[in-house]
Amino acid sequence: MKYISTRGGMEPAPYSAILLEGLATDGGLVVPETLPRVTADEIESWRSFSYPELAAEVLSRFATDIPRDDLDRMCRDAYSSELFVTEEIVPLTPIDDEITLVGLSEGPTLAFKDMAMQFLGQALEYVLARSDRALNILGATSGDTGSAAEYALRGKDGIAVFMLSPQGRMSAFQRAQMYSLEDENIHNIAVAGVFDDCQNLVKSLSSDLEFKRAHHLGTVNSINLGRISAQIVYYFWAWLRASDGVPADERAGYEVSVTVPSGNFGNILSGHLAKTMGLPLRKLVLAANENNVLDHFFRTGVYAPRTAAETHATSSPSMDISKASNLERFVYDLVGCDSERLGEAWRELDETGRIDLTAELVRFEAEYGLRSGSSTHADRVATIRSVHERSGILIDPHTADGVKVAREYVEPGVPMLVLETAKPEKFPDIVFEATGVQLGIPEQLAGLLERAQRVTEMADDAGELRAFISAHAVHR
Numbered sequence: 001m002k003y004i005s006t007r008g009g010m011e012p013a014p015y016s017a018i019l020l021e022g023l024a025t026d027g028g029l030v031v032p033e034t035l036p037r038v039t040a041d042e043i044e045s046w047r048s049f050s051y052p053e054l055a056a057e058v059l060s061r062f063a064t065d066i067p068r069d070d071l072d073r074m075c076r077d078a079y080s081s082e083l084f085v086t087e088e089i090v091p092l093t094p095i096d097d098e099i100t101l102v103g104l105s106e107g108p109t110l111a112f113k114d115m116a117m118q119f120l121g122q123a124l125e126y127v128l129a130r131s132d133r134a135l136n137i138l139g140a141t142s143g144d145t146g147s148a149a150e151y152a153l154r155g156k157d158g159i160a161v162f163m164l165s166p167q168g169r170m171s172a173f174q175r176a177q178m179y180s181l182e183d184e185n186i187h188n189i190a191v192a193g194v195f196d197d198c199q200n201l202v203k204s205l206s207s208d209l210e211f212k213r214a215h216h217l218g219t220v221n222s223i224n225l226g227r228i229s230a231q232i233v234y235y236f237w238a239w240l241r242a243s244d245g246v247p248a249d250e251r252a253g254y255e256v257s258v259t260v261p262s263g264n265f266g267n268i269l270s271g272h273l274a275k276t277m278g279l280p281l282r283k284l285v286l287a288a289n290e291n292n293v294l295d296h297f298f299r300t301g302v303y304a305p306r307t308a309a310e311t312h313a314t315s316s317p318s319m320d321i322s323k324a325s326n327l328e329r330f331v332y333d334l335v336g337c338d339s340e341r342l343g344e345a346w347r348e349l350d351e352t353g354r355i356d357l358t359a360e361l362v363r364f365e366a367e368y369g370l371r372s373g374s375s376t377h378a379d380r381v382a383t384i385r386s387v388h389e390r391s392g393i394l395i396d397p398h399t400a401d402g403v404k405v406a407r408e409y410v411e412p413g414v415p416m417l418v419l420e421t422a423k424p425e426k427f428p429d430i431v432f433e434a435t436g437v438q439l440g441i442p443e444q445l446a447g448l449l450e451r452a453q454r455v456t457e458m459a460d461d462a463g464e465l466r467a468f469i470s471a472h473a474v475h476r
């Protein structure tokens with residue numbers, strides 16, 4: 001299996017080579033040359049697999065250049081009960097007769113990013129050791145992604161992490177989670193500025209190709225194909241668990257629908273790929289918050305991204321994105337994997353600020369089963385409250401966006417799964433507003449807030465950041 005660029009300008013490369021890259025060399029996104037297909041019988045033969053066994057099976061279709069024994073070991077280490085609170089790794093929990101939550105937040109940072117990042121941490125360490133290379137990850141975070149990356153890469157050989165965060169802009173919990181890590185290869189840098197300033201610093205250093213090469217700089221952002229491939233696994237897992245109770249002769253082709261709280265279009269893209277591989281998903285529903293650019297796209301066929309300044313700060317902050325970086329992979333698929341047509345569409349987007357894919361729209365619905373919806377703060381509060389009243393279960397605001405939109409697409413006889421993307425303990429304020437329940441820190445993290453913290457404070461200054469990275473980067 002080889003990987004190519006959506007823009008058509010990259011030599012086909014194996015899985016282990018593309019894991020270390022962000023964008024493809026021609027500025028496009030990396031996609032498989034052909035997506036692996038699986039039959040209903042194959043999927044059925046995976047029913048007794050544990051989560052790590054299933055992960056190795058699914059990922060072996062993508063990572064064809066990594067020996068299966070090594071992949072088995074990486075998946076066991078990534079999805080172990082030492083790192084995940086629940087024995088099953090991904091538990092399914094019905095909240096009523098119609099909707100079931102798929103628990104993707106049982107990992108160390110209480111959000112679904114752990115699912116992909118834990119595997120990527122294993123895979124990067126392995127690939128770097130095999131090629132005798134080092135990697136210095138430079139990133140900016142306002143919370144979730146940075147902590148998931150740090151917990152996945154802590155203590156890994158040949159890797160260091162330089163994570164910029166805006167000084168005074170993160171919650172006490174988020175600060176404690178990141179800054180209490182004592183691993184020598186983790187460097188938290190609190191920048192005097194806002195998140196955009198942090199991101200601009202990352203861009204400024206990453207676009208200096210000489211500095212980038214000399215310091216083996218890389219990223220693990222949401223366009224990383226290792227992350228996308230690892231996310232495909234839990235769609236298969238969710239389908240297998242949802243169909244466990246179905247009589248054996250009715251399982252082939254048994255349909256379930258899935259709703260995905262979405263921001264950068266990474267999670268739901270993995271669902272789209274699982275479906276294309278042969279998983280019988282009926283509807284794949286995108287849930288947005290007030291930043292509803294993608295909802296608008298799926299309803300009208302017109303994609304009109306907004307700027308950072310036009311993006312609302314909402315109570316489901318990890319979905320506050322108005323330019324979804326993974327959408328290019330989906331649009332590539334939509335235009336029939338034709339790089340030239342994709343290039344034309346992107347030129348139109350650059351020139352006019354929008355593209356109209358109405359002609360292709362019919363395929364979203366008919367062939368891909370894609371639907372969408374959006375919600376507001378008031379919807380999230382009402383949804384958290386009603387779920388709690390009916391089931392006693394507390395959900396986080398992102399999952400609430402999902403449940404709200406999922407209800408609009410429930411069909412009789414078709415289970416509706418909603419991906420739980422974070423734990424409510426990460427967002428105690430809105431949970432309290434909705435239910436009056438005061439959530440503390442979960443048991444497994446007791447004492448977190450009291451732990452000593454280690455962070456380097458820095459001015460919003462690229463020169464200072466360069467000097468710091470030069471002094472602390474790992475080399476081989």
Ligand SMILES: *Cc1c(COP(=O)(O)O)cnc(C)c1O
Nearest residue numbers: 262263264265266267318421422
């Ligand atoms: C990252 C994130 C999302 C959005 O996922 P995408 O893959 O960017 O669409 C949703 N909810 C939570 C809690 C997240 O951390």
